[in-house]
Amino acid sequence: AQTVTQSQPEMSVQEAETVTLSCTYDTSESDYYLFWYKQPPSRQMILVIRQEAYKQQNATENRFSVNFQKAAKSFSLKISDSQLGDAAMYFCAYRGLPNFGNEKLTFGTGTRLTIIP
Amino acid sequence: NAGVTQTPKFQVLKTGQSMTLQCAQDMNHEYMSWYRQDPGMGLRLIHYSVGAGITDQGEVPNGYNVSRSTTEDFPLRLLSAAPSQTSVYFCATLGRTYEQYFGPGTRLTVT
Numbered sequence: 001a002q003t004v005t006q007s008q009p010e011m012s013v014q015e016a017e018t019v020t021l022s023c024t025y026d027t028s029e030s031d032y033y034l035f036w037y038k039q040p041p042s043r044q045m046i047l048v049i050r051q052e053a054y055k056q057q058n059a060t061e062n063r064f065s066v067n068f069q070k071a072a073k074s075f076s077l078k079i080s081d082s083q084l085g086d087a088a089m090y091f092c093a094y095r096g097l098p099n100f101g102n103e104k105l106t107f108g109t110g111t112r113l114t115i116i117p
Numbered sequence: 118n119a120g121v122t123q124t125p126k127f128q129v130l131k132t133g134q135s136m137t138l139q140c141a142q143d144m145n146h147e148y149m150s151w152y153r154q155d156p157g158m159g160l161r162l163i164h165y166s167v168g169a170g171i172t173d174q175g176e177v178p179n180g181y182n183v184s185r186s187t188t189e190d191f192p193l194r195l196l197s198a199a200p201s202q203t204s205v206y207f208c209a210t211l212g213r214t215y216e217q218y219f220g221p222g223t224r225l226t227v228t
Contacts, residue, residue, distance in 0.1 A: 004159075033215055045160075045207065045219035091159060095215070103148050103167070103211050104175060107159035 002027045004094050006108035013082045014116050020067075021077045021111045023092030033095045034068070034075045035105070040088040048090070051075065079113075087115045118143050123208050123220035130198040130227045138193040138223050140208030146218070148211035149191040153177065153204040154222075160207065166191055198227045 003026045013019035025034070036048040051059045051068050058066050063080045079086055092108040124139045142149065150165035162175030166185040180202055182194040195202060208220040 009157075035216075043205065043222045043224075045209075045222075047216055050216065095217075104150060104162045104165060105152075105160070105209075105217055107161075109157055109159045 002029075002094050002096070002106045004092050004106050004108040006092055006111050008111045009109070010112045010114070012114040012116055013079075015082055015084060017082055018078060018080045019082055019113065021079075021090055021092075021113065023075045023077070023108055025073050025075065025092070025094050025106075027073070027094065027096075029096055031097050033097075034066075035093040035095070036064070036066070036075075036077045037091045037093060037107075038086075038088045039091065039110075040085075045091075049077065082115050084115050084117065087113060089113075120144065121208055121210055121218050121220035123206075123223050125223060126221065128223060128225050130195075130225065132199060132227060134198050135194070135196050136198065138195075138206055138208075138225070140191045140193065140220060141189050142191075142208075142210045142218075143189065144210060144212070144218065145188060146210035146212060147188065149185070150175070150209050150211075150217075151181070151183065151191070151193045152207045152209065154207060155204050163193065163206075195225075198225075200227045203227045 005024045032053045034051045038046045038048050049061045065078045067076045089110045091110045093105040121142045147168045151163040152160040154160045164183040166172045172183050206223045209217045
């Protein structure tokens with residue numbers, strides 16, 4: 001079974017600085033998807049960024065980028081120019097290729113990010 | 118489009134009571150699922166459905182029932198609530214670009 005590990009329960013960063021959140025995963029599959037979700041105090045789950053394992057290029061969405069190391073099974077999230085609105089719980093998640101019963105997301109336990117003004 | 122909606126937003130139950138958490142979507146997605154979120158444990162899959170009439174169990178199905186009579190609706194039933202079911206519940210669908218869309222969640226407390 002796939003597992004996702006986030007080893008940093010809490011992180012903090014000064015506003016406008018850069019922070020990296022770590023995620024490792026375990027799978028025997030060669031093709032899969034990885035995601036970072038943001039959960040602010042409103043509780044809504046918001047997709048931040050997505051990476052397909054067969055793509056070597058790291059995904060980027062504005063100030064958010066990932067460092068995807070497939071051999072090491074590592075998927076870290078870098079937030080540049082941190083803003084107060086980035087304060088939230090961040091979850092790393094894994095999903096296999098769409099197939100009957102394989103569509104579920106496996107989540108890590110989350111990292112709570114605090115932005116220091 | 119409303120996306121994924123859930124009702125109620127908050128609910129307090131007594132041990133042994135039953136209730137249904139509602140989930141509806143207007144995106145015509147075939148795949149729908151229910152997760153529960155507990156502190157320090159991330160989200161865990163309860164049940165899922167790949168289309169009307171088809172459901173299956175996830176990681177933590179005990180104490181919950183589901184059915185899927187239409188594409189739009191996927192209710193989650195608690196037949197006899199227990200304090201261990203105190204949690205936040207999320208309904209989610211799977212889009213055609215393999216992105217999951219989450220509802221706003223239901224906070225359930227069982228006393």
